Amino acid sequence: AQTVTQSQPEMSVQEAETVTLSCTYDTSENNYYLFWYKQPPSRQMILVIRQEAYKQQNATENRFSVNFQKAAKSFSLKISDSQLGDTAMYFCAFGAIMYSGGGADGLTFGKGTHLIIQP
Amino acid sequence: AAGVIQSPRHLIKEKRETATLKCYPIPRHDTVYWYQQGPGQDPQFLISFYEKMQSDKGSIPDRFSAQQFSDYHSELNMSSLELGDSALYFCASSSEGGLNSYNEQFFGPGTRLTVL
Numbered sequence: 001a002q003t004v005t006q007s008q009p010e011m012s013v014q015e016a017e018t019v020t021l022s023c024t025y026d027t028s029e030n031n032y033y034l035f036w037y038k039q040p041p042s043r044q045m046i047l048v049i050r051q052e053a054y055k056q057q058n059a060t061e062n063r064f065s066v067n068f069q070k071a072a073k074s075f076s077l078k079i080s081d082s083q084l085g086d087t088a089m090y091f092c093a094f095g096a097i098m099y100s101g102g103g104a105d106g107l108t109f110g111k112g113t114h115l116i117i118q119p
Numbered sequence: 120a121a122g123v124i125q126s127p128r129h130l131i132k133e134k135r136e137t138a139t140l141k142c143y144p145i146p147r148h149d150t151v152y153w154y155q156q157g158p159g160q161d162p163q164f165l166i167s168f169y170e171k172m173q174s175d176k177g178s179i180p181d182r183f184s185a186q187q188f189s190d191y192h193s194e195l196n197m198s199s200l201e202l203g204d205s206a207l208y209f210c211a212s213s214s215e216g217g218l219n220s221y222n223e224q225f226f227g228p229g230t231r232l233t234v235l
Binding site for chain 1: 152154156160161162163164165166167175177207209211223224225226228229
């Protein structure tokens with residue numbers, strides 16, 4: 001079984017600042033995916049960014065980038081030029097890869113970080 | 120683009136009643152996942168189906184059951200409801216990624232279940 005830990009229950013930054021959300025995980029799997037999901041007040045789960053464990057290059061999506069340290073089992077999310085619309089809960093999630101094909105494991109989520117962007 | 124549809128969006132039940140939640144995946148998606156998110160909690164994986172067969176099982180109580188039908192929609196049946204079952208229930212769907220891959224799970228808007 002895997003565990004995901006987010007040690008920052010809440011963070012608050014000013015608009016346009018850069019913020020980094022931390023995530024660590026524990027697993028015995030060698031191949032897996034890591035995700036950051038955003039959950040705004042509407043409660044919709046929105047995928048922000050994903051990282052394949054076998055890729056050394058860190059994933060980026062516009063203002064969002066990750067720092068993936070596989071040996072340290074660390075997967076942080078950096079949000080640059082933060083905007084008011086970034087205010088939300090952010091969940092780090094782990095997904096194991098199905099080697100046999102045919103479906104996939106459910107995601108394991110961390111407890112989340114409530115990010116508040118102040119005007 | 121079509122998204123995952125969940126119905127109903129809101130449901131209020133009394134203790135010990137039963138509830139059925141429905142999920143309609145994105146067209147051509149063959150895998151469905153169910154998650155439960157309690158107030159202030161992270162989503163907890165309950166169960167998943169691939170091609171109408173149970174694929175993975177998480178922390179689903181014995182009082183709950185689910186299935187995927189021939190048209191790929193899925194239903195989560197909950198019996199003997201308890202106050203602690205009050206939560207937001209998400210359904211997600213994906214297409215089967217094949218060996219050594221993990222396709223993105225697209226989440227529905229959720230069904231908010233309140234047990235009184």
